[in-house]
Amino acid sequence: MFSVLKKTKALEGRIDEFLDTIMEAALEFKQGIKYYLDGDVEEFEKRAKHVDQLEGRADRLRREIENQLYSEMLLPEARGDVLALLENSDDVLNIIADTIVEFSIEQPEFLPEITDQFMTLVDVSIEAVEEMVMAVRSYFKDITAVRDHITKVMFFEKESDKVGEKIKRYLFSRKDLRLSHKMHLRTFVSYLQAIADKAEDIGDRVTIYAIKRMV
Amino acid sequence: MVWFYLLSGLFLGWSLGANDAANVFGTAVGTRMVKFKVAAFIASVFVIIGAVVSGAGAAHTLGKLGAVNALGGAFTVALAAAVTVSWMTKLGLPVSTTQAIVGAIVGWDIFAGVLIDTKTLTKIVSTWVICPILTGAFSFVIFKLTKALLKFAKIHILELDLYTRCGLLVIGAFGAYSLGANNIANVMGVFVTANPFKDLNVFGLFTLRGTQILFLLGGIAIAVGIYTYSYRVMKTVGSDIFKLSPIAALIVVLAESLVLFIFASESLERLLIRLGLPTIPLVPVSSSQAVVGGVIGIGLARGGGRAINFGILTKIFWGWILTPLTAGIISFFSLFFMQNVFQQKVYEPVTHQITDTVLQKLEAEGVKNPFLDSLRGRIFHNSRKLKYYLKLKSNLHWSEIDKVIEYSLVDSMMIDSNVAKVELKPNWFTEGQIEAVKRLHGTVFAHRWQLADTLQKLSPEWRFKPKKRENRAYNKDLAAKYQKIFHIFRLSRIRKEEEFEGGTHSKGTA
Numbered sequence: 001m002f003s004v005l006k007k008t009k010a011l012e013g014r015i016d017e018f019l020d021t022i023m024e025a026a027l028e029f030k031q032g033i034k035y036y037l038d039g040d041v042e043e044f045e046k047r048a049k050h051v052d053q054l055e056g057r058a059d060r061l062r063r064e065i066e067n068q069l070y071s072e073m074l075l076p077e078a079r080g081d082v083l084a085l086l087e088n089s090d091d092v093l094n095i096i097a098d099t100i101v102e103f104s105i106e107q108p109e110f111l112p113e114i115t116d117q118f119m120t121l122v123d124v125s126i127e128a129v130e131e132m133v134m135a136v137r138s139y140f141k142d143i144t145a146v147r148d149h150i151t152k153v154m155f156f157e158k159e160s161d162k163v164g165e166k167i168k169r170y171l172f173s174r175k176d177l178r179l180s181h182k183m184h185l186r187t188f189v190s191y192l193q194a195i196a197d198k199a200e201d202i203g204d205r206v207t208i209y210a211i212k213r214m215v
Numbered sequence: 216m217v218w219f220y221l222l223s224g225l226f227l228g229w230s231l232g233a234n235d236a237a238n239v240f241g242t243a244v245g246t247r248m249v250k251f252k253v254a255a256f257i258a259s260v261f262v263i264i265g266a267v268v269s270g271a272g273a274a275h276t277l278g279k280l281g282a283v284n285a286l287g288g289a290f291t292v293a294l295a296a297a298v299t300v301s302w303m304t305k306l307g308l309p310v311s312t313t314q315a316i317v318g319a320i321v322g323w324d325i326f327a328g329v330l331i332d333t334k335t336l337t338k339i340v341s342t343w344v345i346c347p348i349l350t351g352a353f354s355f356v357i358f359k360l361t362k363a364l365l366k367f368a369k370i371h372i373l374e375l376d377l378y379t380r381c382g383l384l385v386i387g388a389f390g391a392y393s394l395g396a397n398n399i400a401n402v403m404g405v406f407v408t409a410n411p412f413k414d415l416n417v418f419g420l421f422t423l424r425g426t427q428i429l430f431l432l433g434g435i436a437i438a439v440g441i442y443t444y445s446y447r448v449m450k451t452v453g454s455d456i457f458k459l460s461p462i463a464a465l466i467v468v469l470a471e472s473l474v475l476f477i478f479a480s481e482s483l484e485r486l487l488i489r490l491g492l493p494t495i496p497l498v499p500v501s502s503s504q505a506v507v508g509g510v511i512g513i514g515l516a517r518g519g520g521r522a523i524n525f526g527i528l529t530k531i532f533w534g535w536i537l538t539p540l541t542a543g544i545i546s547f548f549s550l551f552f553m554q555n556v557f558q559q560k561v562y563e564p565v566t567h568q569i570t571d572t573v574l575q576k577l578e579a580e581g582v583k584n585p586f587l588d589s590l591r592g593r594i595f596h597n598s599r600k601l602k603y604y605l606k607l608k609s610n611l612h613w614s615e616i617d618k619v620i621e622y623s624l625v626d627s628m629m630i631d632s633n634v635a636k637v638e639l640k641p642n643w644f645t646e647g648q649i650e651a652v653k654r655l656h657g658t659v660f661a662h663r664w665q666l667a668d669t670l671q672k673l674s675p676e677w678r679f680k681p682k683k684r685e686n687r688a689y690n691k692d693l694a695a696k697y698q699k700i701f702h703i704f705r706l707s708r709i710r711k712e713e714e715f716e717g718g719t720h721s722k723g724t725a
Contacts, residue, residue, distance in 0.1 A: 004377060005374075005377065008373045008374055008376075008377050009374075011373055012371050012373050012374070015373075073247065074373065074376055075372065075373070075376050076246055076247035076248055076461075077246055077248075077460060077461055078372065078376075082372070139372070140371055140372045140373075141369055141370075141371050141372075142369040144366060213372070213460075
């Protein structure tokens, strides 16, 4: 019994570590973009590399957790839900990692007048991810708290839509810019909106899964 | 031949194992929380323990309903119940072994002309209604408590999963124990009076009473049923019929097990008596119907009357009526065939004789009627006919008629101090009680009350205490001792044993 409990605790620890990794990657992403916008390319590249490493670690952890859940026939009722949650959370991290790589490759030229707004967009999108991670964590430990986090996820997602739209409208209202430049920057705004969108998707799932988990 | 007669009971046991083990482990196995192999092993072991250790209480009540006193009769009664269960299962009705066996016993009572103990029958039938309601109430309360506890405790889903698995195993074991204790009466209860087994000392460690050996066999039959056939039923129960979360399933099984336990536990009964609380009748109840009650309880706790599936409730209600009726009819006609076509003895006929001694006893008890005097010397071979006869012809009160029937019943006994030495265990009977019996060596009694009166005169330890709540346990135990005395010194039994021993002897010399 004690060895089983120990094993269970170890698995719980791994799930926590997986969620920590996503959170860390999200915060690292935010810092990276900040450095990028400030023009500190070296620091940006360091952060981008770290995000990439975290993404690899999260993948590895997810596979381990999934294998253990299946091989030890744990959570027969909720296993499908748990796997979906883990995989979708991993998808958020993938989008984050892909986005920062795109920044590194394409080096978009940001206009100084939209830098603040763009940073706000980064903030709200990453906050959506943070709340989403907390919601997923609550799903495992304290389903009563899920709702609070989901409400925040939805709020930040909407905010990211609003800020994103504002930036896009501004970009396309400028007659002096090349269309290619406008479209290039628009793509990056969309990337960040996609992060918040995915976080909201997961939030929706957690809501349903939490209802299913109610006794 | 004894084994052949037991076959119908074993068949009934098998079908009980096949069907009812799913009520304990169905959801656990159906939701893959517990492996079938583990569930089957635990269920089998604990069903047997429950049957052997705690099966007597509910069996005693069934025995009161109808003491089937011939093996041929017991065989037929159990067979009638088994056939009814199989048939109704095929029709898709939620059938209960309990209700089938009760119907079959009443069929025997009618066939054998034995009076039906309406008090016991009412007690049994009322528990059928109470059982699902009580399970529902239990599961409702446990559900609310669990929900509050989980909200407060904030347990990780993986740990909760682990605890639920352990709970399903532990409570499953308790459920299997309660199922064995409560439902063994259905399987082997009818064989108790005609029990062919003697007490058996197991390597000097402990003694298995004859009834316990009978229950052990029944328990093994249930275990075989669990291993051979219950997997399919568990799969169906777990995945189709009751779609419950593992924790809700755990609550239902716990509620069901508690109900089966309280309707079977003699120790609980003693405790309640000691505490001066009203006791719960020890009656075999239906585990399937308890489960339905439990699921409804959960539904109501989750909120809304939508939880009540009136279709299932109607089916259960019809089961209460149709199952015993069908079993009773099948039992009655099978007994007729067994007796007249296969020439098997299906009951020991009862005899009532109104003698001077009986009339004196009745007078001493305050029953005096000129009509009774006119019956002096008359013999009746059917309790029920005597009852109707007295009702029609005399102006006796019904309680007086009951006394006439009780005191005129001929049940000859001869006391043998050697038998007393072997059969009356000093850990149950007091020294004074055993001594009083031994002093009656060689005496023959025609009626039970004669032996009882004589013993009461010889020793104060054979006297009942005043009818007060605190004396209930003592008086119940003393009544059981009287039953044991009547059983071991009964002349018909002694003769049968002599025949049996003679038979084996001649076989040995052949």
